Amino acid sequence: MDFNNKAFERFAVNFRRGDLIFCEYEPGDSFYLIQEGRVQISKIMGEIEKTIDILHPGEIFGEMAILEEAPRSANASALDPVKALEFNRENFEILMRGNPQIALKLLKLFTKRIYDQRRRFMILTLDDVQAKVADVFLMLNEGQTAVDPESDERTFQTKAEDISHWAGLSAEKAREVLNHFASQRRIEIFPDKITVKNINEFARFVNSRRKQ
Amino acid sequence: MHYKANSVIYFKGDLEDRIFILKGGRVSLNSNDIETGQEIHDYIQTGEFFGVKSALGKYPREENAVVLSDADVIMFSVPEFEQLVARNTRIIMKMLRVFSNQLRRMHAKVRSLLAAEEQVDPEEGLFRNGEYYMKKKQYSEALYAFNKYLTYYPAGRYNQEANKYAQTAEDFAQKYGQGKGPTAPGLSGTPAETKKPEAGKQLSNAAKQYYDAVSLFSQQKYQDALKAFKVIVDSGSDEEYVVKALFEIGRCLFSMGHHDQCIKHFTSLIQKYPKMPDLSDALFYIGQAYQEKGDMTRARSFYNKILSMPSVDDGLKRKVNKALRTVEDAL
Numbered sequence: 001m002d003f004n005n006k007a008f009e010r011f012a013v014n015f016r017r018g019d020l021i022f023c024e025y026e027p028g029d030s031f032y033l034i035q036e037g038r039v040q041i042s043k044i045m046g047e048i049e050k051t052i053d054i055l056h057p058g059e060i061f062g063e064m065a066i067l068e069e070a071p072r073s074a075n076a077s078a079l080d081p082v083k084a085l086e087f088n089r090e091n092f093e094i095l096m097r098g099n100p101q102i103a104l105k106l107l108k109l110f111t112k113r114i115y116d117q118r119r120r121f122m123i124l125t126l127d128d129v130q131a132k133v134a135d136v137f138l139m140l141n142e143g144q145t146a147v148d149p150e151s152d153e154r155t156f157q158t159k160a161e162d163i164s165h166w167a168g169l170s171a172e173k174a175r176e177v178l179n180h181f182a183s184q185r186r187i188e189i190f191p192d193k194i195t196v197k198n199i200n201e202f203a204r205f206v207n208s209r210r211k212q
Numbered sequence: 213m214h215y216k217a218n219s220v221i222y223f224k225g226d227l228e229d230r231i232f233i234l235k236g237g238r239v240s241l242n243s244n245d246i247e248t249g250q251e252i253h254d255y256i257q258t259g260e261f262f263g264v265k266s267a268l269g270k271y272p273r274e275e276n277a278v279v280l281s282d283a284d285v286i287m288f289s290v291p292e293f294e295q296l297v298a299r300n301t302r303i304i305m306k307m308l309r310v311f312s313n314q315l316r317r318m319h320a321k322v323r324s325l326l327a328a329e330e331q332v333d334p335e336e337g338l339f340r341n342g343e344y345y346m347k348k349k350q351y352s353e354a355l356y357a358f359n360k361y362l363t364y365y366p367a368g369r370y371n372q373e374a375n376k377y378a379q380t381a382e383d384f385a386q387k388y389g390q391g392k393g394p395t396a397p398g399l400s401g402t403p404a405e406t407k408k409p410e411a412g413k414q415l416s417n418a419a420k421q422y423y424d425a426v427s428l429f430s431q432q433k434y435q436d437a438l439k440a441f442k443v444i445v446d447s448g449s450d451e452e453y454v455v456k457a458l459f460e461i462g463r464c465l466f467s468m469g470h471h472d473q474c475i476k477h478f479t480s481l482i483q484k485y486p487k488m489p490d491l492s493d494a495l496f497y498i499g500q501a502y503q504e505k506g507d508m509t510r511a512r513s514f515y516n517k518i519l520s521m522p523s524v525d526d527g528l529k530r531k532v533n534k535a536l537r538t539v540e541d542a543l
Binding site for chain 1: 247274335419
């Protein structure tokens with residue numbers, strides 16, 4: 001699909017390397033399709049800025065603004081000189097009609113986002129804090145592709161702060177639960193990764209705590 | 213495709229990429245509410261698509277598609293579906309609306325469950341982001357955030373500060389350049405700073421040392437863990453963590469195979485803190501240490517003592533019972 005088409009030229013916007021494209025909490029009324037360069041999606045959490053995703057040409061961001069003007073849920077900044085097409089609600093329908101490929105891409109993006117949010121919601125609905133933390137590992141496990149199906153052991157490049165974020169717990173509480181698991185030898189904590197000894201045992205544990 | 217009543221078109225958990233349109237008959241999508249576990253029935257209307265999300269997103273089905281009365285459905289693979297809708301963008305637009313709504317509802321639900329401390333109103337959030345960038349001397353980002361703040365909240369709570377910061381950011385960017393220069397005046401005394409201790413999220417020093425030591429223990433570096441726990445005990449600053457560390461020292465001794473020392477350590481710990489929270493676990497370690505030493509009689513009496521205590525958790529009870537059987541077999 002040729003986005004360098006003249007018809008799109010009027011939607012093109014350019015950002016310099018390091019530019020903020022939008023900032024979390026800022027009201028948003030447009031979304032972007034990257035044509036050139038990479039875009040970093042990040043969130044400021046306390047004293048650190050955490051990278052959530054790095055997007056490449058052909059990918060879409062800011063899509064929550066399509067139907068409603070809602071505050072941005074993260075920061076977007078240009079990692080390279082970025083060229084993107086900027087769309088808003090007014091030109092969106094016209095665009096979609098002429099370009100069903102973009103519409104399909106958006107549709108797929110939404111299915112993924114809904115799934116991710118739903119999964120996150122499932123973690124948060126657990127009452128038991130230990131089950132919450134265990135379920136975060138199950139979620140991370142579902143996202144891993146190269147795993148040895150013979151082994152119950154899984155290693156995750158993650159830290160207590162990430163776990164606390166996903167589980168909706170304070171950093172201290174998350175660390176406490178992780179240390180409890182560590183003392184039961186169910187996990188091992190390293191500076192840059194956490195190993196779960198038996199992911200299936202975690203799955204059974206979480207299932208037993210979920211309302212059926 | 214024709215489906216008989218009471219048959220199932222797909223099951224929850226199935227991973228496959230078919231998409232359906234109901235032509236006639238009755239089909240229900242049955243799932244359980246995530247929060248309450250209650251069963252939900254979603255009746256598909258004639259002409260409606262189903263199975264779209266999981267097929268397009270390539271994830272397992274989230275519901276059972278049950279045929280209530282004989283039904284005719286049209287089936288598509290994902291590429292066929294794409295071809296179909298590419299010629300009819302109105303379908304996509306409609307689906308986009310539905311999905312976008314679902315996503316927003318899900319977002320709202322997630323937000324409502326997150327701890328209150330994580331919730332920030334957009335005005336405050338935008339200002340805090342500017343402050344963050346100011347602290348990191350990322351002046352152009354700070355300027356962006358403060359300018360947006362001033363645009364959207366011209367009469368906002370932090371209007372004065374935002375104005376001042378925006379100016380400073382501009383000055384500093386010119387004078388010192390991005391990433392350089394002194395800390396902007398006012399940053400240490402801003403509301404963001406004064407609010408922090410209130411939240412009380414900072415771990416005490418003892419707590420941090422303790423967690424680091426537990427992490428060493430979990431990596432089976434018992435010697436190092438032991439040393440780290442001893443530092444906490446010696447510093448004696450935080451009684452709660454001193455007791456916790458003392459308990460862990462006993463575990464280190466046990467894991468290192470120093471059974472006599474382990475018994476001695478836990479015995480004196482229990483004498484000193486008879487009401488300690490991990491009392492039953494401490495007794496279990498003593499019992500196990502005796503068992504390892506081959507003193508089955510003493511091991512048995514400790515195990516029995518644990519079982520006679522009120523409020524021992526089930527997990528420990530199971531472990532004790534199992535150990536007790538081994539010990540009794542040996543006697």
